[in-house]
Amino acid sequence: MAHALFTKKFLAKINTIIRNFWWAGHQEEGSSTPFHFRAWDDICQPKSMGGLGIKDLYNVNKSLLLKTAWNIVTEKDPNLTAILKGKYFHKSSFWTAPSSTPKSLFWASILKIRETLTNNCSYQILRGNTTIWNQPWVQCWTNMHNLLSTEQPATALPNSISDLWLPNTKTWDYDKIKNLFGDQAATSIANLTILNQDGPDILCWKPSTSGKCTARDAYNYLTATTHNQLPQTGSRSRS
Structure with a gap:
């Protein structure tokens, strides 16, 4: 998940399997769909926000890719950065590398999350x-x-x-x-x-007090920007 950005449709299918197992305790072919007592978005929120802290797969995927992109731009692995620079941005920088050139799945995935990294660095x-x-x-x-x-x-x-x-x-x-x-x-x-x-x-990752983009910090940032705090009372129906 740190080298390719999966489609939301694919991750939603995996989430469905996880949800059904969570509520029913099993996932057998042809089994009836269990009743969901709470919206899955609520379940995935941090405990501090009223959820159970179950990781959202889409944000996990993006946070791992953000960490990979951070390693590239900070030259954590100089050889990898040199190879990518020679192939994709030898006349520019990582931040302005063109997206129109032919690219691998890995580099295409990096480009899709680059804006998030740019806006927070x-x-x-x-x-x-x-x-x-x-x-x-x-x-x-x-x-x-x-x-x-x-x-x-x-x-x-x-x-x-x-x-x-x-x-x-x-x-x-x-x-x-x-x-x-x-x-x-x-x-x-x-x-x-x-x-x-x-x-x-x-280079500093602004959402983190350490200034470094770790997978944990990236996930916390993505979660904070995609989830709202749960109400103190009442409940939400499943979405």
């Missing part, structure tokens, strides 16, 4: 080595090229975050940024925190 700025054009470092990063001033500067365009700093400092060159990208982008960038530490920029 950001680089913590230390050395300023992150590329400003194709990596998530500021909210408007996907639109940086379109924000460029129509009057192109005579000097070369900046490439890394550190190119937007005043010389020999870790201070934003606000005038330079404003001339390149306009007032709104300049304000957003100037509000970013730069850590006074040495080392490369660090």
Whole structure:
């Protein structure tokens, strides 16, 4: 489940088998459908939200894939990342790799969950080595090229975050940024925190206090965004 995104129809069929076993204690061919005393969505909610904590298979599948994608972009396995980069995004980055090229089931699955990863990741700025054009470092990063001033500067365009700093400092060159990208982008960038530490920029998974995307953290995030807290009283009929 960490290497392919299964269809909802396939996972729903497995969920049906699990539900019937849960309520009836068995699953025999031709057996009658047992009565469900509670909606399965309720059963799958965390205990803290009134459920029984049974894992939702679709969210399990996505969370494992998110962890795999995280390992790729953080180069947990440098050889795997190098192979994928050479095949799918040798002219761009993981974040902007095109989806139109022929791809394997594995890479197609990664691309389907990439938006979730992108929306919840950001680089913590230390050395300023992150590329400003194709990596998530500021909210408007996907639109940086379109924000460029129509009057192109005579000097070369900046490439890394550190190119937007005043010389020999870790201070934003606000005038330079404003001339390149306009007032709104300049304000957003100037509000970013730069850590006074040495080392490369660090990719952070924002929903986690640790800053790392684990399968558990990814599942908790997906569960929180797909389930509502159960009512304190009453019950829901099965869906």
